Amino acid sequence: MSPLIESFVRHFGEMGNRWGINRTVGQMYAYIVLSEAPVNADELSAELSVSRSNVSMGLKELQSWNLVRLQHIAGDRKDYFTAPEDVWEIARTLLNERRKREIDPTLTVMRELLMDKPTDTSERYAQSRIEDMYKLIEMMTHWSDEIQRLSPKQLARMLKLGAGVSKLLS
Amino acid sequence: MSPLIESFVRHFGEMGNRWGINRTVGQMYAYIVLSEAPVNADELSAELSVSRSNVSMGLKELQSWNLVRLQHIAGDRKDYFTAPEDVWEIARTLLNERRKREIDPTLTVMRELLMDKPTDTSERYAQSRIEDMYKLIEMMTHWSDEIQRLSPKQLARMLKLGAGVSKLLS
DNA sequence: ATGCATTTTCACTAATTACTGAAATTACAG
DNA sequence: CTGTAATTTCAGTAATTAGTGAAAATGCAT
Structure with a gap:
């Protein structure tokens, strides 16, 4: 080699x-x-x-x-x-697989814990923290889902745009 | 507990x-x-x-x-x-630390390998693969850098936008 | 300085994870 | 079918990583 x-x-x-x-x-x-x-x-x-x-x-x-x-x-x-010839395909697969193993189970657990009625102050606080995390992760994964539908070209364009997104948004 | x-x-x-x-x-x-x-x-x-x-x-x-x-x-x-009260701050720290440990060293190695003159066909092919990966990773990290400058509110707006970005782009 | 509470270090043991060789299985050509 | 190449499984072993208790170090109040 x-x-x-x-x-x-x-x-x-x-x-x-x-x-x-x-x-x-x-x-x-x-x-x-x-x-x-x-x-x-x-x-x-x-x-x-x-x-x-x-x-x-x-x-x-x-x-x-x-x-x-x-x-x-x-x-x-x-x-x-x-291996696939398109590196973006490899990256996408990798991201999806990791998410399946690392994120989704966590979301499931969090969702369940949020259903429980809090029994005291500490549980109430814990739930509010879990909720914050849940929302953030959910937003990010949802977003990542949609991004994956972009073609390599659109993707490149978006990546180049970078923080310019914020300008578009405002 | x-x-x-x-x-x-x-x-x-x-x-x-x-x-x-x-x-x-x-x-x-x-x-x-x-x-x-x-x-x-x-x-x-x-x-x-x-x-x-x-x-x-x-x-x-x-x-x-x-x-x-x-x-x-x-x-x-x-x-x-x-722990920080802002979960987005926690996420940001986590992402940065992981990147420091998992991505940056890889980029360095790749950059070095791309400097070498290929000695045969197989090396030429290998380099072209490494270059593809390098470019993709560099784009993604650069983009992630810029995203991190967004305020939590801007971020939420962008995440909600999702693939809608592609419409903005075209 | 001295004594006590707290934290850190480290050599050792426990637990987990990775790797191997031998045996079993599969799968295909004749 | 039968023989053989290729692959997979698996029990045992090696290597790595995590966790502990005892001892050392730190740091602060007196």
């Missing part, structure tokens, strides 16, 4: 680590993203010096996150994987 | 876990956020059944993340902590 690719793969593994994605899976994904040709499990196992079984687990995880596409190559029995 | 508060604290601990924040620290923060009065280490230790030393570590971590304010109460030698 070329040094350039290796540095990126290494770094991505470290980062994955901080994101709750395990190091090996992070490395695997970095490798797949940077590969023009579809990649198979043996290649990952060899290039990243990771056991074949570990690669299998990792691929399963990447598939469950919808981050890779499985494809077959004619005359070859192996499974090959690629 | 009342059941309502306890459920929230428990859940937040679990979630913190998925975010790379450790469970106990997550619980501690949830407890502080829901407390109207400033909280001291002994209270946390007692309410969450966690060793006093562990609380000390956790508070240090929360302070390093700028998520709590230390304050003293007259006639009391203990350190007391509170």
Whole structure:
């Protein structure tokens, strides 16, 4: 593996680590993203010096996150994987999956807790805090939903606009 | 601790876990956020059944993340902590801290890798992928920077607008 | 300075998470 | 079907991360 690719793969593994994605899976994904040709499990196992079984687990995880596409190559029995060519699609998938795992369950719990009648002052205060958080998170996710419908071009335009939005608003 | 508060604290601990924040620290923060009065280490230790030393570590971590304010109460030698009253401020801090830890180092690495001259086709392809990612991430962080300057009111207005932005743009 | 309350540090243990190799399963060509 | 390549599962082990208690350090009132 070329040094350039290796540095990126290494770094991505470290980062994955901080994101709750395990190091090996992070490395695997970095490798797949940077590969023009579809990649198979043996290649990952060899290039990243990771056991074949570990690669299998990792691929399963990447598939469950919808981050890779499985494809077959004619005359070859192996499974090959690629990452989407559009990085914005990758980002979108990542954001959605994280939200499903990290935000939605929290909203559900909060919604339930807000239904309870407060029994004392401390509960009343706690609920008001939870409500504030709930509203903020709900606004943000709702907004993110809508943003995702934008085409890459519209998105780029909006991002460039930046805080200019505030001018448009006023 | 009342059941309502306890459920929230428990859940937040679990979630913190998925975010790379450790469970106990997550619980501690949830407890502080829901407390109207400033909280001291002994209270946390007692309410969450966690060793006093562990609380000390956790508070240090929360302070390093700028998520709590230390304050003293007259006639009391203990350190007391509170969370900011504005939830948007908490969110902003959280986003910034995560970015500092998770995004910025990646951008630095990518920038460096993009300076290298590609030595073969695979490196050329890898660089083009890295460049795509770099541009996307840079746009998003730049945009997030500017959004953070909005007042809570402007923010609410923008969030409500949602995809309506696209109409404004065209 | 001395003594006491509080906080921090740190070596150790507990718990969790990641990884492996061997065995089992699947899936396809002949 | 049968044989073989490929993949998956899983029990065991390694590595990492979290949590504790005891001891050290800090800081303040007297």
